[in-house]
Amino acid sequence: MHGPMMDWASQLNLTADQSSKLQELRETYLRDTLVWRNELVIKRFDMRDLLRNPQSDSSAILTKQREISDLEAKIQERGLLLLIEMRKVLTPDQIKLLPPHWGWTPGAPGMPWRGRGMEREY
Secondary structure, three states, rough: OOOOHHHHHHOOOHHHHHHHHHHHHHHHHHHHHHHHHHHHHHHHHHHHHHHHHOOOHHHHHHHHHHHHHHHHHHHHHHHHHHHHHHHHHOOOHHHHHOOOOHOOOOOOOOOOOOOOOOOOOO
């Protein structure tokens, strides 16, 4: 594991097998959500353009927001599935040692694996 994910994972005394499985789960999540995350960036830029255009119709703005919300919901749901799968790799004692922010939905600000470049693009 690399970066911020390594910070909390190092406190759990993971076995090599656990570390490998967690990394595999994380990579699968990132692959599974790549298209949605890319679409989300584009739709956020589109939203910015709509809001900056005085001629934009309010229904177009609301439609774009619904598209953004739908993508965010898909990513968050897939993120919750990731957390469920990650818990299966950990022992009950390790689960008790998880930091308070660990249960936040992936993609939300403050997630352990959020790095630069994954922040909102407005």
